[in-house]
Amino acid sequence: MNRYTQLARAVRTTIGQAHRAEHSIRVARCAELLAMSHGIEPERARTAGMLHDLARLWPASQLLEEASRREYPIDDFERRNPIVLHAPLSALLARDRFGLRDSEIAEAIAAHTLGAAEMSPLARVLFLADALEPQRDFRERAELWELALQDLDAAMYATLESTLAYARSRGYEIAPRTKAAFDTFSRLKGKVSTVSTH
Numbered sequence: 465m466n467r468y469t470q471l472a473r474a475v476r477t478t479i480g481q482a483h484r485a486e487h488s489i490r491v492a493r494c495a496e497l498l499a500m501s502h503g504i505e506p507e508r509a510r511t512a513g514m515l516h517d518l519a520r521l522w523p524a525s526q527l528l529e530e531a532s533r534r535e536y537p538i539d540d541f542e543r544r545n546p547i548v549l550h551a552p553l554s555a556l557l558a559r560d561r562f563g564l565r566d567s568e569i570a571e572a573i574a575a576h577t578l579g580a581a582e583m584s585p586l587a588r589v590l591f592l593a594d595a596l597e598p599q600r601d602f603r604e605r606a607e608l609w610e611l612a613l614q615d616l617d618a619a620m621y622a623t624l625e626s627t628l629a630y631a632r633s634r635g636y637e638i639a640p641r642t643k644a645a646f647d648t649f650s651r652l653k654g655k656v657s658t659v660s661t662h
């Protein structure tokens with residue numbers, strides 16, 4: 465059994481649901497592909513994808529409890545929307561239960577839901593793989609995926625723009641970190657070429 469088969473089994477056990485574990489495998493594959501297209505180490509991207517949603521199915525009460533127990537500084541947005549805590553908590557679980565020692569992978573996992581003002585190329589790859597994996601069901605998905613294969617920053621801009629437009633249309637609260645990420649990629653837009661910026 466190779467390393468990823470073992471990892472997939474352990475992830476399935478930790479997540480506790482086939483559906484979400486399968487999403488993690490798809491995200492891992494998409495992240496690997498994006499990484500290969502942009503000169504980023506594919507193994508690290510694949511590992512990030514496998515481990516990104518370990519705490520995704522925890523109820524809000526458990527997310528809040530675990531975050532306080534681990535002295536994670538919960539901000540106002542997270543307090544009102546505890547589901548987003550699954551990202552930093554998945555990073556912590558990856559460290560504790562899967563022996564993850566790569567801090568850039570951990571940071572990518574922590575930023576996969578809301579984004580961040582500063583995102584490494586690996587964090588961009590994971591964010592886009594999670595948002596654009598083939599079972600995501602929204603109109604621009606295929607187009608954004610093609611863009612992500614060409615240009616990570618342009619795809620970040622367009623994906624965040626689409627996320628923000630959707631949130632506004634639904635009257636959802638917008639996370640300050642997502643807004644900050646959008647501002648970053650808005651600034652980069654125009655400066656980026658079809659070659660990635662790592």
Ligand SMILES: [Fe+2]
Nearest residue numbers: 516517520577
């Ligand atoms: Fe997630």
Ligand SMILES: [Fe+2]
Nearest residue numbers: 487516517594
């Ligand atoms: Fe996910």
